[in-house]
Amino acid sequence: MISLTSTSDCLHYAVSHVEVEIPKMHIARCRMCFQAKSLARASNKHRIIYIMVTVSLLTWTIILMSSGYLEDVSWHKGLYGHSAFDSRPQEKRSHINEFPWIQRRKCLPNFYTNRRRRSSNVGPEESMWPPTDYYKNGTVVFLHHHKAAGSSVRQCISDMKPLISLKTVSHESYSGIFKSLRSNDTFIFKVYVGGYTFGLCDFVSDRPCSYFTLLRDPYERVISAYEYCRMYTSDHICWGKKATASSLQDWVKYHKSFFFYQLLFRPEFCQPTSNIEARPLGQVHQKVLPCWYIQQALIDSEVNDDAKRIMLDYILANLENWFAVIGLTDEYEMSLRLLENAFSLPFNRCHSMNLKGNITKSLTERDISKYKEDLMSDASINNILYYDLEIYRMATKIFARQKETYYRQQFESRK
Structure with a gap:
């Protein structure tokens, strides 16, 4: 032929x-x-x-x-899935092909850093691809990274009702939500929020879909999560190993690089099972293992460290393809501005919320600093948090570029 x-x-x-x-x-x-x-x-x-x-x-x-018409017709066909990773050696690309579910392609790219101009004959905003209306009128998915100001943002989004339709994707409901989306027989909400939402855009076929998240310094986040779980053992992120019966170091080894595994989420990994024995639980205080633990155990049992590094490289190369906005808790106010500008939703309401609720109340700043120094000086802890540390370093660079573009847009709009 x-x-x-x-x-x-x-x-x-x-x-x-x-x-x-x-x-x-x-x-x-x-x-x-x-x-x-x-x-x-x-x-x-x-x-x-x-x-x-x-x-x-x-x-x-x-x-x-x-x-731009032809682009408009095929916005959802993976136009934004290409990244620097695609130019890596064939061996690395073939490893990623073994894990096809992590290749998220049906999502809008970063609103500030990864859009491109398609014409010089119109205004700067009208010339951008994808258009602003895609972010404004499409579905928005918030990936909640626990103990990183996520609860404040979730509450803020909830307060936007009835302006928006909202669906929470929890550890109890994620399976049914993904199943209904796959069958194309469900109402598509304006906003989805939760810790098990990454990958959801793959099943939103009738409109543009975009993700956003907020990240926090991994050392500070895990300290906050540890103290939180010492007080609130009923939360599913605290299940499995009792924080009250563990040292901070042991608890970090149990939770690992939490956000890294969130980006590898696949609903099928978290079906109820009693056969997960990949790593010792210690003192178990819940009959049902949490989804995040099951996923970590399955991945750890099937994927070696070299393959995880390749996965990490793929994630770092695609963060700007996957997330329309990446916020930082250290720049909370600025993060809200970026979100409001990108999605045309009233995130300014979040300014009045008490972010201190996400910061460990039982510890002084001096205590937190001492905990952080201890973790940073422990080589085994650094190895465990390596994946989240690398993602956070990349996120801070992306955030700086987002800010730069935002201020440039504001300046041009005043001309």
């Missing part, structure tokens, strides 16, 4: 009267090739007409692509 890969190929075979079997291609190229194939079968009388039609189709294709 001869494959036509360009417009010139189509015309060449048409003029040469060669019959070819034409594969499926981009819509415009398909049309030209089908015209070319028909031309090979047509009489001499109609050849000039067919060539004129082909040239016309090519002209209109160029016009439509320059206007």
Whole structure:
């Protein structure tokens, strides 16, 4: 079979009267090739007409692509899944292909750093692709990273009702929500929030979908989570190993790089099971193992450290493809501005909320500093938190670029 890969190929075979079997291609190229194939079968009388039609189709294709129409039709077909990782050695790319569920492609790229200009003939905002309306009118998914100001943001979003429709994706409801989305027989909410939401955009097919999250220094976050679980043992993130019966170091070894595993989430990993014995629980105080623990145990039992490093590289290369906005608790007020500007939702209401509720109340700043120094000086802890530390370092760089773009946009809008 001869494959036509360009417009010139189509015309060449048409003029040469060669019959070819034409594969499926981009819509415009398909049309030209089908015209070319028909031309090979047509009489001499109609050849000039067919060539004129082909040239016309090519002209209109160029016009439509320059206007962004063809991009608009296929926004959800993985246009933003390409990253620096795609240029890595074949060995690394093949490893990622073994874990296809982490290749999130149906989501809008970073609103500030990863959009591109498609024309210089209109205003700066109108020329951006994807358009602002995609973020404003599409579905928004908040990936809640525990003990990183997430509860404050969740409450803020909840207070936006009835302006928006909201669905919480909890450790109890995630399975049913993902199942209903896959069957395409459910109402699509404006906003989804929860710790088990990453991957949800893959099943929103009728509109644009974007993620956002807030991150925190991994050392400070795990200290806060440890103190929180010493007081609130009923929360599912505290299940499995009692914080009250564990040292901070042992508890960190149990929770690991929590956000790293959140980005590897797959609902099928968390089906109820009693056969997970991948690592010792110590003193178990819950009959049902939490989803996050089951997923960590399964991944740890099947994926070696080298493969995890490749996964990490893939994540770092795609953070700006996956998250429309990345916020930081250290820059909470600025994070809210970025969110409001990107999604046109009243995140300014969150300014009045008490962020201190997410900061460990039972410890002084001096205590936190001492805990942090102890963790940072422990090589085994640094190895365990390595994945989250690398993600956080990249997130801070992305956040700086988001701020820069935001202020530049504000300045240009005042001209």
